[in-house]
Amino acid sequence: MAPSDPKISARNVTKVYQTASGPMTAVDDFSLDVAEGEFLAIVGPSGCGKSTFLRMLAGLEDISSGQLTIRPGADPSTPLNSVVFQEYAIFPWKTVIQNVAFGLQMRGVSERARMDVARGWLDRVGLAKFADHYPHQISGGMKQRVSIVRALANDPEVLLMDEPLGALDAQTRVVLQEELLRIWEETRKTVVYITHSLDEAVLLGDRVVLMSAQPGRILDVYQIDLDRPRSIDTMNLPAFAEYRAAIWDRLSAEVTRAMEMQP
Amino acid sequence: MTQDRRAILGFLLAGVALHVGLALTGLWYAWAWPAIGASFVLLILICERIGRHVPVRARKTYERTLALGFPVLLLAVWELAGALELISPIWFPPPSAIGRALWDVSVNYDRFSETSLLGRPWLIPQEYAQGGLAAVGTLLSESHLLATLGRVFAGFLLGAIPGILLGVVMGLNQTVRLMLDTTLAAIYVLPKIAIFPVVMLMFADPFGEGPKIVVVALSVFILMTINTMTGVRNIDPVYLMAGRNYGAGPLQMLRHVILPGAMPVIFAGLRIALGTAMIVIISVEFLRAKQGVGYMTFYHWEVLVPEKMYAGLVVVMILGVTLTGLLHWLQKRLMPWKR
Ligand SMILES: Nc1ncnc2c1ncn2[C@@H]1O[C@H](COP(=O)(O)OP(=O)(O)OP(=O)(O)O)[C@@H](O)[C@H]1O
Numbered sequence: 001m002a003p004s005d006p007k008i009s010a011r012n013v014t015k016v017y018q019t020a021s022g023p024m025t026a027v028d029d030f031s032l033d034v035a036e037g038e039f040l041a042i043v044g045p046s047g048c049g050k051s052t053f054l055r056m057l058a059g060l061e062d063i064s065s066g067q068l069t070i071r072p073g074a075d076p077s078t079p080l081n082s083v084v085f086q087e088y089a090i091f092p093w094k095t096v097i098q099n100v101a102f103g104l105q106m107r108g109v110s111e112r113a114r115m116d117v118a119r120g121w122l123d124r125v126g127l128a129k130f131a132d133h134y135p136h137q138i139s140g141g142m143k144q145r146v147s148i149v150r151a152l153a154n155d156p157e158v159l160l161m162d163e164p165l166g167a168l169d170a171q172t173r174v175v176l177q178e179e180l181l182r183i184w185e186e187t188r189k190t191v192v193y194i195t196h197s198l199d200e201a202v203l204l205g206d207r208v209v210l211m212s213a214q215p216g217r218i219l220d221v222y223q224i225d226l227d228r229p230r231s232i233d234t235m236n237l238p239a240f241a242e243y244r245a246a247i248w249d250r251l252s253a254e255v256t257r258a259m260e261m262q263p
Numbered sequence: 264m265t266q267d268r269r270a271i272l273g274f275l276l277a278g279v280a281l282h283v284g285l286a287l288t289g290l291w292y293a294w295a296w297p298a299i300g301a302s303f304v305l306l307i308l309i310c311e312r313i314g315r316h317v318p319v320r321a322r323k324t325y326e327r328t329l330a331l332g333f334p335v336l337l338l339a340v341w342e343l344a345g346a347l348e349l350i351s352p353i354w355f356p357p358p359s360a361i362g363r364a365l366w367d368v369s370v371n372y373d374r375f376s377e378t379s380l381l382g383r384p385w386l387i388p389q390e391y392a393q394g395g396l397a398a399v400g401t402l403l404s405e406s407h408l409l410a411t412l413g414r415v416f417a418g419f420l421l422g423a424i425p426g427i428l429l430g431v432v433m434g435l436n437q438t439v440r441l442m443l444d445t446t447l448a449a450i451y452v453l454p455k456i457a458i459f460p461v462v463m464l465m466f467a468d469p470f471g472e473g474p475k476i477v478v479v480a481l482s483v484f485i486l487m488t489i490n491t492m493t494g495v496r497n498i499d500p501v502y503l504m505a506g507r508n509y510g511a512g513p514l515q516m517l518r519h520v521i522l523p524g525a526m527p528v529i530f531a532g533l534r535i536a537l538g539t540a541m542i543v544i545i546s547v548e549f550l551r552a553k554q555g556v557g558y559m560t561f562y563h564w565e566v567l568v569p570e571k572m573y574a575g576l577v578v579v580m581i582l583g584v585t586l587t588g589l590l591h592w593l594q595k596r597l598m599p600w601k602r
């Protein structure tokens with residue numbers, strides 16, 4: 001395939017769960033391309049199927065119908081994708097540094113080499129001091145950073161992040177948003193980034209996909225033409241407020257609809 | 264502070280007054296047990312008041328004193344009650360007599376049954392000089408303690424390892440789980456000692472070591488299968504997803520995700536399995552054995568030497584506590600993330 005081909009391509013992807021009360025369509029007819037090096041943000045009301053889509057993309061869940069592919073890179077030993085899970089999912093039985101080195105360990109990278117890589121990443125996010133701590137000994141914000149860095153250390157073709165900053169207080173969240181921006185500018189990885197926060201989606205994303213509540217469909221896709229490199233200050237630009245307002249119009253209507261659908 | 268001090272003094276005086284009063288009126292013997300009971304209640308009240316004023320740095324010492332002091336006090340009361348003939352010293356020999364009996368069975372060789380409790384380890388150098396390792400083996404094979412320990416260890420390993428493996432399979436594979444679940448649940452509730460006769464039938468030498476070890480192994484196996492299965496099923500699926508997403512193969516999943524994820528429940532199972540193994544082996548030795556701590560205990564009941572029977576029970580207790588401690592140590596080594 002030519003390098004100009006999309007890195008990720010989704011064609012009419014549908015996911016139907018068989019539940020006790022009959023089939024339930026979680027993701028419906030989802031078609032989308034993501035270019036190499038693009039940062040794609042997905043927003044949508046709770047329960048609209050964002051995590052389901054990400055899990056299908058990661059190959060952790062079967063697809064009911066449609067096609068979903070990630071184009072492999074030049075180096076076949078590079079993993080296709082690494083997920084930052086909504087629930088962190090860092091292993092409580094491994095130390096911080098063992099968690100970060102996990103992907104490399106599974107691929108047979110030597111102890112020395114993988115510890116060096118992991119230590120480098122921990123340094124970059126200010127967690128070097130906690131390398132030998134167990135997850136229960138560190139704060140929620142640190143756990144989330146470990147889970148992000150575990151994916152980055154694995155150096156995948158695409159990075160799949162499911163609300164990586166979801167459970168954080170506002171201050172820690174801002175600090176980590178800055179950190180993410182900085183790291184992404186340096187690595188320029190292809191990223192699919194799910195978030196509840198519209199601010200975060202507009203701040204980080206090259207495009208923002210808005211999904212509808214059950215069944216999860218694409219409502220709209222917004223191109224965000226804000227200059228890179230961005231920082232927290234980008235949020236003060238008038239253009240930022242305009243994007244935000246435009247998306248919020250659609251989203252708020254959708255959230256209201258989703259809430260009214262609840263039994 | 265002063266109020267508590269006054270209260271402590273009051274409780275002390277009440278205790279003394281109670282006993283002296285009963286003694287003076289000649290009612291002490293008739294009322295000894297209620298009086299002792301009341302004294303214990305007073306003791307609790309006193310200790311509680313003292314506890315309020317223990318400085319933080321002496322806290323540990325205070326707690327240890329309570330935890331160890333109370334059993335010692337119980338033994339002292341037992342001893343005293345025996346001496347005063349409040350309880351029959353023949354059927355409930357005082358701790359001192361049990362201690363002597365324990366010493367007796369430890370150092371002496373029983374010529375009649377050709378056994379000893381410990382296997383007379385002090386004879387090892389002498390036997391080794393005369394007959395080499397084989398002679399040492401013969402010497403130690405007379406030991407009740409080693410016989411029981413050997414059966415427990417062999418049965419435990421033989422039951423726990425396959426049990427954990429089957430538990431993992433049942434935890435991961437729904438088909439196997441559905442097929443075996445009912446059967447296991449049914450065997451689980453069966454008292455393992457009840458299948459001992461059946462197990463004996465399966466062996467060429469029904470009175471040998473085989474059936475005894477297998478009965479222990481079987482009870483450990485069932486327990487460990489059920490526990491491991493529960494442990495594996497309780498692993499948060501997101502950890503399994505993470506393992507898969509980061510490229511773990513089947514064996515790596517087992518070693519890095521499934522076993523550590525199920526480890527807390529596995530160890531809880533091992534703790535219970537150890538208790539069950541002790542029950543089973545002691546009962547089996549009561550029933551059918553020429554050797555073992557259980558045999559020794561039951562034998563001395565049959566020949567009516569109660570203090571040696573109690574000595575046997577003490578050995579069982581020490582054994583149980585030691586093995587539990589060993590398991591605890593292993594748990595700390597294998598699960599460093601739980602402090
Ligand atoms: N294994 C499953 N079986 C049946 N239904 C499921 C399953 N997993 C998810 N669902 C349903 O699919 C829908 C989408 O779930 P999903 O977790 O993808 O939503 P989400 O957009 O990530 O929500 P949130 O923003 O709250 O994380 C929900 O209604 C959920 O109840």
Ligand SMILES: [Mg+2]
Nearest residue numbers: 050051052086
């Ligand atoms: Mg989700």
